[in-house]
Amino acid sequence: MSAAAPLNATDPAMMPVASLPVADAPGNSYTRTLKELGKSYSMTLKGVEATDSVNFDVRADEVVTAAQVTLQYSYSPALLADLSQINVLVNDQVAASLPLPKEEAGKLQTRTVQIPPQTITEFNRLSLQFIGHYTMQCEDPLHSSLWARISNESQLSLQVSSIKQPNDLSALPLPLFDRRDASPLKLPFVFATRPAGPELEAAGILSSWFGALASYRGATFPASLTSLPAKGNAVVFVSGSETTTVSGLPIKEVTGPTLTLVSNPNDAQGKLLIVSGRDGADLKIAATALALGGSAFSGQSVVIDRIDSLKPRQPYDAPNWLPSDRPVRLGELAKPAELNVSGYNPGQMTVALRLPPDLFNWREPGAQLDLKYRYTPQPVSTNSSLLVNFNDTFIKSIDLPSIEKLGNSDSLLAMLKTDDSLARTSRMLLPLNSVALQSRLQFRFMYDYIKQGECRDIIIDNMRGVIDPDSTLDLSQYEHFMAMPNLGVFKDSGFPFTRMADLSETSVILPNEPGAADLSAYLTLLGRFGDSTGYPATGVKVVHADQVAEQSDRDLLVLASGNNQPLLEQWQSLLPAKGEDAAQYVELSDLPLRLRNWISPDTKTNLREARSSFRFTADDGSAYLTGFESPLKSGRSVVFIASARPNGLADVTNALLSNEENARELQGSLVVVRGKHVESLVAEQDYYVGSLGPLRYLQWYLSQNVMALMLFTLLGILLLASMAYLALRVQARRRLGQ
Structure with a gap:
């Protein structure tokens, strides 16, 4: 099923959930x-x-x-x-x-x-x-x-x-998520039984959907087994065709993928979204239907008859990311009202940009901005201008000529057309070197106020400025190529997993017996990915360590708390940090002394290789993130998140969601997290993702390898000398023949 694919749902003859009495809540x-x-x-x-x-x-x-x-x-x-x-x-x-x-x-x-x-x-x-x-x-x-x-x-x-809300699916995502509420979303996920892979994939679809809805607010998803929250809302997953109960809430048998909204028996104002089915496959169908077509539902409960097959996603087509295969209109990124201002000193207009993380900007002059704008020309002015900034960095000042400068002629009247605004165009380049993935394109009209003299100065609010929504920003000349591992782009955008918006090339490797902390970390990470892409993770796979060999052609996200992850032993030689009970082992470099909030296009500048290592013992073990190339297939990535204690995983997810200054230190290839303290220890980049054209790759490769450049130059000289020698031999033979 695509976003526009038909979705069939019918009201069941009997509601699958029997509601319990609830009590009123205070203000x-x-x-x-x-x-x-x-x-x-x-x-x-x-x-x-x-x-x-x-x-x-x-x-x-x-x-x-x-x-x-x-x-x-x-x-x-x-x-x-x-x-x-x-x-x-x-x-x-x-x-x-x-x-x-x-x-x-x-x-x-x-x-x-x-x-x-x-x-x-x-x-x-x-x-x-x-x-x-x-x-x-x-x-x-x-x-x-x-x-x-x-x-x-x-x-x-x-x-x-x-206000007590009705149990009506047509209101979704209300009341589980309300876009009017600017506070972070905290939505518990409850599993009626210990979930298997398909059930967790269904939960990941919904957590990524809610994460996309929450956007800048951030979202966490505490997981629990069988226990309903004492207050507020929750999503409940029930797998099985027989009647069951969850914390005393009766769940009747179902005949297929079912979505039901009921009141929380512990809270009069709380709601429970129950996702139920005969097995995990049914839960995935129900979750996918809600994430992609839930606006079509109504009533307290629906049974999903079928879902048409999903159209495969393409790399870098995440709805939240700036398209890199075509020029994009600014009208696609901002509402027309946000591109209009009035007054002599109006406020700044800002267009938010979320750039693909792996744009290869080596020796690129910048992204082309074709700007179209209109303004009210003043009768007389000297300094009126349109200022263009990129991430608060000045790009260009465009003069806004007055009627006097333009000349009062028929051509001016033709330019003004049917109103008093003048349409103009300008072309400029936005340098993408060392810019944040979440960037801001800023415009500000500055009108010169000409004083008329005593008792004649009256400000009339008739000045207008408009950025035409048909203005375009073009990234299509950029290729996708990046040195890895890079935990900075993992924090900022979930890359490389979010390269496919539906995570169809991602597998999550959970412990064989995941606890609530492991499940919460998994769901919160999926929510963070949804925030980055703006699309639910309908293609994610959840497996255990004994199935990892089957995931060779996928990027791997591995979670571990304590010693519950077998890959800690199997991949021990690949991990720059290890933890066993109170014993900790980490490698160190000089990265903590040279942290930056940007990534250089020169990969050598980003390297901070391990120089030493040490082992220590601590009562309260740290959590760590590390990235490396998949041992199963070259070009594929692994991000390993591990903690000596289950609660340490929450420290990692909090750091990934945080906008505080210390969280910006999450970069490199090895990061240690202790509570709110984040420290990057190593930045080793030993493989690449993406691709370059042959000539572009040759230019870049030679620039990074002096010996190869010298050898290539020597071969070129020898080739030219050989050609010159052969040409002279041919010419000499011709002379001798004559």
């Missing part, structure tokens, strides 16, 4: 700073009138009963108290107007404003409007004394009550 309260709501800097409001805002949302299963905002702000001592104020607006409705008395000017103020709860809906905008005047006479609307500053430590507090 909750939330407090978020403006920084947590996305305002990474304090609001600086300038001029006679200025506005800045943040967005906040309310979960679909909650209603706001009380709200307040506690503002920390300061303002100019030059303001006139009778004419100046800060207005607090929610969804464009005024909640309060704060006076700006002169005696409090220049000092940090704190005021709490009550917000009428009836003004708050599901999607909301909190706006702070500054109105300032410094004289009763004619004034400069952009005078430097007209300012107010709102700290991003100001807080928004909401008191909410829960």
Whole structure:
């Protein structure tokens, strides 16, 4: 089944789950700073009138009963108290107007404003409007004394009550995941019996789907056997055709792949999504149907009749990744409203880019950006421009000529066409050397304000700037080739496993008797991969060590806690770190002294080979990640995640999800994790993934090997000398013959 493939589901004659009585849940309260709501800097409001805002949302299963905002702000001592104020607006409705008395000017103020709860809906905008005047006479609307500053430590507090939701599959992914909730997703997965490979593959499909939905929030999936959570939501997997119970919740027999939504018997507001079937294959069908076509479901329960075969995915076609086989329109990456601005000094427009990890940018000038834009030409201006930045690095300043510079002619009227905006184009290159995989393309229109003189300066909000959605960014000249292992790209994008968006070339090797910690780590890793690709892992395979030989043509993700993974012994010679009970063995290099937050296209620059090793004993063993080439087939990769204790795997997954500074040190080929402390020890790259054209590969190979370059040059000289010698011999014979 593809995303558009037909999916057949029917309501069962009898619901497979008998609901238990539930109790009501109390209300909750939330407090978020403006920084947590996305305002990474304090609001600086300038001029006679200025506005800045943040967005906040309310979960679909909650209603706001009380709200307040506690503002920390300061303002100019030059303001006139009778004419100046800060207005607090929610969804464009005024909640309060704060006076700006002169005696409090220049000092940090704190005021709490009550917000009428009836003004708050599901999607909301909190706006702070500054109105300032410094004289009763004619004034400069952009005078430097007209300012107010709102700290991003100001807080928004909401008191909410829960709303009981119906057991209706049409609401999915609600209430298990609510995109209005910006907090990290924590969704327990419950298995009615010890799961086998197919059941875990079904669970991986759903965890990667929820991970893709959670996106920047991050997602964790605590696993448990037979125990329902005391509070909140969960996904329950039940395999078998007979009636059973899970923590007292009766599950009736099923006739095929079934999805059912019921209330959590332990929590009145919690929901349980029950994925059931006669065997693991049924669970995979149900999970795949939900991940790819769940929006078609309705009612409390459905039975999946069939799923058409999935169309094979192609390498690098992940929905979240920037296409590298064609020019991509900026309209595919951002909404049209996000590419429009107004005013003399509008905010910055940002287009998020997620680059494929293995773009070979050696000696590449950059990705071509064909920019189309429109703007309102001013009658007269000197410094108006469009600034283009890439990851906060300046790329180009494009002049925005005024009507005076363009000339008042018929050609200008033709360019303006039917409105007052002028369409222009520009071409530039974006250097991809040493850029983050999650990058930002930034545009900012800067309009020059020309003062007209005393009592004639009035700001009219008629300036507009638009980045045309048909502007394109082209990566198609880049090839895919990368030195491995590289745990930095594994953290950032799940590479090389996410090369196929559905993980159809990935096998996960679990311990023979995986515990809850192993299963939780597996599910959370799959969720992280889903966040990277934006697609569920419908092709992943889950096997044990005794089946690893059958996975030779796949990339391998191996998990181990304690001594429960046989591959710890079988591949001992390949591991730069080992742990047995309290004994630890690791190799070391000088990588910790030279960490960077970027990867150089020169592979030699990235190398930090092991220089020493040591063994030590510790009461609380560390967890480690290491990467190496698969011993089963060259060109295939292995990432080994191991810990001396089961809880250590959670430290690794937390580091992979973390955006904190210390987590950025996760790079190289060997990383040790102790709690929140991450340390990269070795960076050895001894194999490559991807491919280059013959000529390109020859150029790169010779640049990396001086001896080969000298030999190639010598052979070239000998060849030319031989050709010259033969040519002279032929010419001499001709002369002698004459």
